[in-house]
Amino acid sequence: MPEQPATTPQTRKSRDLIHFLVVIGGLLLLNFLGQQFFFRLDLTQEKRYTMSGATKQLLENLPQPVTVTVYLDGDFPPGFRRLQQAVRETLNEMQVYGGSNLHYVFVDPSAAGTEKARNEYYAALLKKGLRPTNLGANENGKRVEKIIFPWATVAGGGKEQQVLLLRGNQAAPSDVRLNQSIEGLEYEVASAIRKLNPGQRQRIGVLEGHGELSNAEAGDIIGSLQQFYDVFRVDLSKTRPQDLRTLSAIIVAKPSTAYSEAEKFRLDQFITHGGHALFFVDAMRVNLDSANRGGMLSFPLQLNLDDLLFKYGARINPDLLLDLNSGVIPLVTGTEGNKPKVEAMPWQFYPLINNFSKHPITRNLDAVYTKFVSTIDTVKAAGIRKTPLLFTSRYTRVLPAPVPVNFNDARLEPNQKLYQERFKPVGYLLEGQFASLYANRAEPGTSNFQPAVSPGSKPAKVLVLSDGDFVRSELDPKTGNPYRLGFDRLANTEFANRELVLNAVDYMLDESGLISVRGKQITLRPLDKLKVIEQKSRWQLLNLVAPLVLLGVFGAVRTWRRKQRYARF
Secondary structure, X not given: OOOOOOOOHHHHHHHHHHHHHHHHHHHHHHHHHHHHOOOOOOOOOOOOOOOOHHHHHHHHOOOOOEEEXXXXXXXXXXXXXXXXXXXXXXXXXXXXXXXXXXXEEEOOOOOOOOHHHHHHHHHHHHHOOOOOEEEEEXXXXXXXXXXXXXXXXXXXXXXXXXXXXXXXXXXXOHHHHHHHHHXXXXXXXXXXXXXXXXXXXXXXXXXXXXOOOOOOOOHHHHHHHHOOOEEEEEOOOOOOHHHHOOOOEEEEEOOOOOOOHHHHHHHHHHHHEOOEEEEEOOOEEOOHHHHHHOOEEEEEOOOOOHHHHHHHOEEEOOEEEEEOOEEEEEEEEEEEOOEEEEEEEEXXXXXXXXEEOXXXXXXXXXXXXXXXXXXXXXXXXXXXXXXXXXXXXXXXEEEEOOEEEOHHHHHOOOOHHHOOEOOOEEEEEEEEOOOOOOXXXXXOOOOOEOOOOOOOOEOEEEEEEOOHXXXXXXXXXXXXXXXXXXXXXXXXXXXXXXXXXXXXXXXXXXXXXXXXXXXXXXXXXXXXXXXXHHOHHHHHHHHHHHHHHHHHHHHHHHHHHHHXXXXXX
């Protein structure tokens, strides 16, 4: 058998050098390919680290530098630290696509050296509208609470937008609410960035001429919309059809008198030709003064819109809903000295809606406030997708017209046996190509025959909510200025009416599809707390001993292999 040539030190050196050069060349090649072909892998089941296409496009086309300041730095309990880390991860991911145009910084509002400086900084944040939150969580069986500023500001181009990072349903457990907040981080930050440069402003018309909400009563929602859209008051009786076509959406806010056929025709043509509409209308007429003085009977409100909505696929029923989950009204319950004693009493005609669909408009939304709301049924409408958005609680009562309404009933304890209805829908989103109510008919007041399908027909979206007061702001009795929409003075609580309306308008008018990011879902996978307590010692011991055992096994195997290798040599 021929003898194998011995490996010389020079040969081994050349071979090792070649291996080294090959490794270096491979690394350089991978680095070059990585620069030329950008990609990221998200191995999570719900793709929590993947930015949507709309967000990527927004960040890649930033026209100017944007700075995000997050007021969530500092030492937090683990529950809050999760939100802090999620914000940081979201901004890191956004910075990948925003590049040098996106910067962010974390600030600790309580890091000032003295109490005076800290209070001054707090006051500056409050002046900006950043309100602190006292949020509690259970950590290791103990209740932990901390005052935090769950806010961020997005600044660019001389403008600034505030972003509330802690959202979600306040009635949910703290860990669920934190998870809901994390789910909405991408949308909240991206939406604020988009609002700095809204581009071409779309036009929204708020109808008037039929007792709709005044400018003061609708002041907050109009002002909120005017930050991003051009908003006008529109009288259908005085507006030409061609002028309506310049509008992107129309809002019908609590009319109290009937629309004429000619006005309804113009509204119908606007919707069937691709215009979006939001109907906040009452089914029943209620006079609060009469209800306070001794009671009244509530009868159906004749607005001449029933056939139009019926054609589109929705019917607001002539009834009123009572719900044990309700708001309050002020009632005189006695006297204190020479002054009447006023208390806030639950009023079942003011349902608090806390059940929503998983639609982007209402996902992770806080409770909303309604007054004298009615049930909504859907009817057959070809090609129309009908999505229920809002539902009453499981303890609901339905009273058909006529309905007695008396404020003194709030003094009585409600009979829970009468509240057997559950989860009644009070808001619907209709989407699709709407058929005209006047198809194969003459235009009202003329002999112009309308075809079965207009050649200018386009898909549209219609929101129907059976509460005209949903968009009405309470007025400050001293100044006459409107409070923020959804703010209840008696309960000193702000409900999410404003957010729902803004989400609905964004869903209808945002062509980029950014609102769809609100549908992002992150599954909460909590540990079994009982098992954690029972098996705590076992897992602690395993974590301490297992690494030492593995290290010992690795050392023994490595020593044996080295001995075998060099003994053979």
